[in-house]
């Protein structure tokens with residue numbers, strides 16, 4: 001670390017125990033917060049440009065999919081679903097080389113920072129070359145994600161994905177999946193190849209299992225057994241009704257029920273989507289200590305269904321938010337769609353907060369705690385925070401929880417002004433220092449995709 005210690009001052013800040021005023025924040029040269037003092041003097045301190053809130057972890061991302069956002073919106077036969085979207089995704093996958101993936105990831109990570117995220121868990125499954133063979137360095141693609149995170153300054157938890165089959169019962173992968181697949185030995189080689197890069201850059205590592213379709217129960221048990229006991233484990237589960245039907249046919253069990261019988265769900269686990277659950281399954285997950293990874297904009301875009309958030313939160317279930325396919329890249333938009341889905345279903349308002357509580361604050365606190373747990377960041381004093389725009393009249397006139405409600409429900413997606421990650425300013429006055437080059441490289445990739453459409 002080469003940065004110097006900083007003495008900051010915020011007129012209002014959301015701290016671990018709630019809102020505080022006139023807050024002095026000391027950040028050391030390692031990017032750690034060493035002291036936070038409310039009711040302090042601003043003398044000798046840099047005055048921040050608006051209220052300060054913690055940076056949100058983004059617990060679910062497939063970076064390359066950012067390039068196809070908006071490209072699967074031509075109506076087909078009337079039965080379009082996740083599965084027709086997946087065909088467009090496979091087309092994109094067939095065209096991207098390592099430079100392309102790095103360019104997309106850099107652009108995306110900057111967009112996430114500007115949306116209020118300070119770190120991301122990348123559920124990375126694009127491993128092999130275009131012809132399906134491993135790269136000379138098996139970790140080539142994963143290292144591009146690490147480099148993109150390092151260059152843009154977003155915190156990274158890299159989750160290399162195990163993917164071996166096209167459906168339940170260990171079915172052989174289909175040609176569209178050739179860039180994703182490994183056997184257990186190949187996957188172990190990938191993980192070993194990644195360790196030095198993660199140590200060098202400070203990226204956290206975890207495990208992802210693509211889905212119950214893509215790994216057999218024996219493979220899931222072996223992967224969990226061979227994983228460092230403190231590493232997070234993520235899996236897509238029960239995202240679409242067809243997955244529930246296929247799982248019932250193959251196993252006699254629903255997906256979440258099946259997973260909970262294969263694995264001992266606990267605080268290491270993050271169940272991505274878990275959209276389709278019975279009340280019994282909801283109870284099991286809510287009491288397991290696991291986090292559910294909700295990606296409301298993507299789930300809406302793909303027509304997945306609605307997560308039973310009212311019941312789940314009432315039972316104390318943990319959750320975080322992710323941007324998954326990146327049809328949105330903002331904290332405010334994900335939290336807003338999460339709440340609005342429940343309102344639309346129930347024909348009621350303010351569904352996810354207790355009586356008298358702010359919905360924005362309840363969702364923000366929940367997603368922050370669950371997100372940190374899911375990306376393996378539970379013990380951290382890292383200076384990761386967002387300064388909202390104190391010149392925005394909506395923000396300037398608000399105080400306490402109203403700041404979050406204005407940001408999330410007032411349509412102020414661009415209220416994020418400055419973002420600090422690990423003690424360094426990554427976004428200042430809505431700009432990233434490398435915006436110009438990152439945009440230029442990203443445009444090249446989009447033109448390449450357009451030329452082959």
Ligand SMILES: [Zn+2]
Nearest residue numbers: 062236272324
């Ligand atoms: Zn996903």
